[in-house]
Amino acid sequence: MPRQLIVDPNRICIKVKRLRGKQPILCKNEPEIIKKIISGAKLGINECQNQFIDRKWNCTTTRPHIRKILLRDSRETAFVHTITSAAILYEISKGVILPVCSKRDFYWKGCSDNVNFGYKKTKEFMDEGFRRRSDIKKLILLHNYEAGRLAVKNNMKNECKCHGMSGSCSFKTCWRKLPPFSEIGNRLKEKFDGAIKVMAGNDGNGYITESMTIKPPENDDIIYSEETPDFCEPSAETGSLGTKGRICNKGMDGTDGCDLLCCGRGYNRTIKQEEINCRCKFKWCCSVTCDKCKVKRKIYTCL
Structure with a gap:
């Protein structure tokens, strides 16, 4: 149960x-x-x-x-x-x-x-x-x-x-x-x-x-x-899925930092382009209009 x-x-x-x-x-x-x-x-x-x-x-x-x-x-x-x-x-x-x-x-x-x-x-x-x-x-x-x-x-x-x-x-x-x-x-x-x-x-x-x-x-x-x-590597015996492919934070010391989360194996860096709201303006009355801006974001994934 x-x-x-x-x-x-x-x-x-x-x-x-x-x-x-x-x-x-x-x-x-x-x-x-x-x-x-x-x-x-x-x-x-x-x-x-x-x-x-x-x-x-x-x-x-x-x-x-x-x-x-x-x-x-x-x-x-x-x-x-x-x-x-x-x-x-x-x-x-x-x-x-x-x-x-x-x-x-x-x-x-x-x-x-x-x-x-x-x-x-x-x-x-x-x-x-x-x-x-x-x-x-x-x-x-x-x-x-x-x-x-x-x-x-x-x-x-x-x-x-x-x-x-x-x-x-x-x-x-x-x-x-x-x-x-x-x-x-x-x-x-x-x-x-x-x-x-x-x-x-x-x-x-x-x-x-x-x-x-x-x-x-x-x-x-x-x-x-x-x-x-040890949850670093996949293991059928313990049920661990490992951390390969997990997104981590480069340069951070927390539990999601790349050094800790990737268990010392290193990580890949990719660049992702996203659209975000920018140059937002308030219009009387009562709405907000925004432009769409493209930004690049670095993503780190464990090897």
């Missing part, structure tokens, strides 16, 4: 007999929730690709490469699972509103996104379909699912509207809203950069950090157990 959600989310309920826990019940009785799960899985992959657009591994879903990636426990795999869980919770919560009415020093009477309902349904579908045995892969997967959910649940925003004579704001109507999902993606990308490597504990029912000098992971941290493969 974890791989199916990401590789082909439209088929998650095709073979109901293979599902476990509350998954078949949701498939049969709550088709609207299933639609949200499907759209959430797609939202998660889109955000993953936005976050990794300039990295050697750019969250491609090309088959069979994505299947190979998901078989590992690398930090890239962990991010995919975490962002998928967050996106499914986000989509379910966004589609269900609930009035929140609790009196404080101002009034809460707006309609809030129902993140608690989304959390419950996401957990039901994603966490309860596993066999009861415990192993490191399952523990890591469940931890990262929870980290994704917490990234949404713990980062809801307050929105308020003032009421009163002459803008006095004598009382407020407030509600809890989901932030833009790109903000969730940014937070999880930070967690990815600080992901914690773990290994199976001595009791076989838990995990510990690989190094005793590293603090145990919090519930909202991303964890993994395998080193990241």
Whole structure:
């Protein structure tokens, strides 16, 4: 199911007999929730690709490469699972509103996104379909699912509207809203950069950090157990597509710089001619007219 959600989310309920826990019940009785799960899985992959657009591994879903990636426990795999869980919770919560009415020093009477309902349904579908045995892969997967959910649940925003004579704001109507999902993606990308490597504990029912000098992971941290493969060259074994043909930035030190992205192999330079708007003028009233100018742009691609 974890791989199916990401590789082909439209088929998650095709073979109901293979599902476990509350998954078949949701498939049969709550088709609207299933639609949200499907759209959430797609939202998660889109955000993953936005976050990794300039990295050697750019969250491609090309088959069979994505299947190979998901078989590992690398930090890239962990991010995919975490962002998928967050996106499914986000989509379910966004589609269900609930009035929140609790009196404080101002009034809460707006309609809030129902993140608690989304959390419950996401957990039901994603966490309860596993066999009861415990192993490191399952523990890591469940931890990262929870980290994704917490990234949404713990980062809801307050929105308020003032009421009163002459803008006095004598009382407020407030509600809890989901932030833009790109903000969730940014937070999880930070967690990815600080992901914690773990290994199976001595009791076989838990995990510990690989190094005793590293603090145990919090519930909202991303964890993994395998080193990241080399994504420089194509590899059927690891799912790497390599970086040949990728566009890079010459002279930049970031992850999309030609030296880093091209893995020291060098790069080609091509000149591309484009048309852009130029010599734009404002006309009264109310339009803008522009000429078309041809410009040359240098493009660098990895060898």
